[in-house]
Amino acid sequence: MRLPWWGVVCVMIGAGLADVALVLLHRFDLARPVTVAAGVVTAAVVLRWGMRKHLWFWATIAAFAALHVALILLVPWTTRWIPAVVMYPFAFVDLYVMLWVIATLARLAERREAKRN
Numbered sequence: 001m002r003l004p005w006w007g008v009v010c011v012m013i014g015a016g017l018a019d020v021a022l023v024l025l026h027r028f029d030l031a032r033p034v035t036v037a038a039g040v041v042t043a044a045v046v047l048r049w050g051m052r053k054h055l056w057f058w059a060t061i062a063a064f065a066a067l068h069v070a071l072i073l074l075v076p077w078t079t080r081w082i083p084a085v086v087m088y089p090f091a092f093v094d095l096y097v098m099l100w101v102i103a104t105l106a107r108l109a110e111r112r113e114a115k116r117n
Contacts (some may be wrong), residue, residue, distance in 0.1 A: 003046045011042050013114040036091050042104040044098040058104055064098055 003011070017039050019031045041064060051057040 003042075011038065014038065029079050032079060032082075032087075033072045033075070033077055036087070037072060040091050040095050040098070041065055041068065043095055044102065047099060048102050051102070051106060054109065056100065059067070060105060061092060061103055064101075 015035045018034050018038065022028060022031045027056060030082065036044075041061065044064070050059065
């Protein structure tokens with residue numbers, strides 16, 4: 001599944017504006033984790049776009065976004081260079097956990113719907 005060109009542009013503009021805001025707030029140390037977290041949450045939404053009509057899906061995405069904000073604010077970050085080979089495995093594990101939770105909730109919602117019918 002691919003994100004349409006306008007989706008890519010929106011994500012890039014949003015991440016860029018967030019980075020500019022962080023620089024203006026003198027919190028450049030948060031630019032990388034904010035950008036990576038935005039990418040991971042966006043990837044989860046794109047990969048599970050078929051569930052967009054369900055309220056539980058958006059509630060789950062909002063909960064994950066809030067969790068990411070809390071972790072970004074609580075963890076001490078550095079502006080020093082970190083190799084991608086060190087950083088991105090954590091992002092992939094994060095994405096995998098998000099997709100697993102969404103899939104589990106989808107199964108529970110299907111079972112609940114089957115019981116109603």
